[in-house]
Amino acid sequence: MAGLGEHITAMVRSHAAGDDAAFYSVALQVAAREARSGHHVLAGDIRKAIDASRQTMPSANVTRLDQPRGDLADLVETTHPEVSLRDLVAPAELIGHIKQVIAEQRQRHTLLEHGFAPAHRLLLEGPPGTGKTMTASVLASELGLAMYTVRLDGLLSKYMGETAGKLRLVFDAVAQRRGVYLFDEFDALGANRTGNDVGEARRILNSFLVFLEQASPESIVVAATNHRSILDRALFRRFDAVLTYDLPDPRQAVSVIRSRLGSLATGLSLARLSGATLGLSHADLVKAAEAAAKSALMRGAASVTRDDLTAALTLRRQASIG
Incomplete structure (x- = not known):
């Protein structure tokens, strides 16, 4: 978990760059850190100050962070979905899980003030075309967030030997830029492997798991796979929820x-x-x-x-x- 010094550094950098949304995102992480440490009064004061500042700040000063720049722009595809939960056809139990994630995210400040993190790390598994990507779009649309899609197969092939560093860039954005981050074709990273690539693949996977463990609850990280059977079983416990998709009845x-x-x-x-x-x-x-x-x-x-x-x-x- 990032230390207080790292949070302060990130706040100073975002303030200097005029990125108000990033500044507030990091400030909220500081509040969450204090709440987890039992400093609920301080956490509440920080959140009240943030809310008051947001209400008085002219909208023209808000910097939109939807479009990544620099190296990050080469790693993610940005979209702004407009699809509601009503558009998703799925079993009632699955819809209920998705509603719970949305509700926890909408009430994340209340949960964080009491030391509880909202569900923000999801693994979606099932056959192609059954609604996994659409679910990520629904989450983004219902919460008014941008969706950032990371094509893991392309990242692994294009940046062989640099993948762990590129993943860090993405997870830095998870902390600084609130959104829904979809890691598509997750089996490209999480599959059990044999052969000469097993060492490199294991290092990349371990890096991903470390970053996932530290991922900010201000964003939602969604990993989607068509092939649950080939995933390393150790992955499943790292997610807050595993949602299973099937062909429609x-x-x-x-x-x-x-x-x-x-x-x-x-x-x-x-x-x-x-x-x-x-x-x-x-x-x-x-x-x-x-x-x-x-x-x-x-x-x-x-x-x-x-x-x-x-x-x-x-x-x-x-x-x-x-």
Whole structure:
């Protein structure tokens, strides 16, 4: 965990650079540190001072930190998702877990004042196209944050021998720049390995775990993988929550299709489609619905027919199998 001296240094640097958001983020970390040490009155005073300063500070002085600069810009892709939790089709239990993460983040100041960290380190695992990336987008959108996507496979191949140092840059940003940080294709880093690369891979993984352990609760770190079975089992206990994603059941499949078609689904019966949707992911169903919609629109129809949808689903299954 960063020492008080490091926090003060970071605050001075952010103040000198005019990065008000970074200054307040570090100040909140100091408050959280004091709360964990039992200094609740001091922690409360720091937070009150921050809130008062934010209310009186002209909005023109706020520096937007959404777009990374320098080396960090080469490591992450920045997006500003606009997707709500209502758009995510998933089992009720999974939706409940996501709601809990959002609620804890919204109440993070209260939790931190009493020495408790909100859930901020998540591992999402499941087949491709089942909603893992969308979940990170939902978290960012619901909390009004930017999403920073780290492509681990590219980072490992492009910066071989420098990966640990590059990871440190990303986790420095986690502490200084509040956001949702998605480490996509996490299995590129966390897989059990054999052969000549095992030593280097282990060093990189150990570095990641150290950085993850120290990650600021002001941001959310999301690791997504399609291959839970090949991950090092020691990884799972390092996360605050492990969320599992599966292919949609028939009811969820219908919900995904109807949501994507919108008004074009008027009068369309989606009953008894389970055979046509079996084995398709959420992403596959969206693509099939889009293909059916385009077919209908190009022939001048006001809505999609069952034949449009069945044909599109069949083609999508063939494509996914191939």
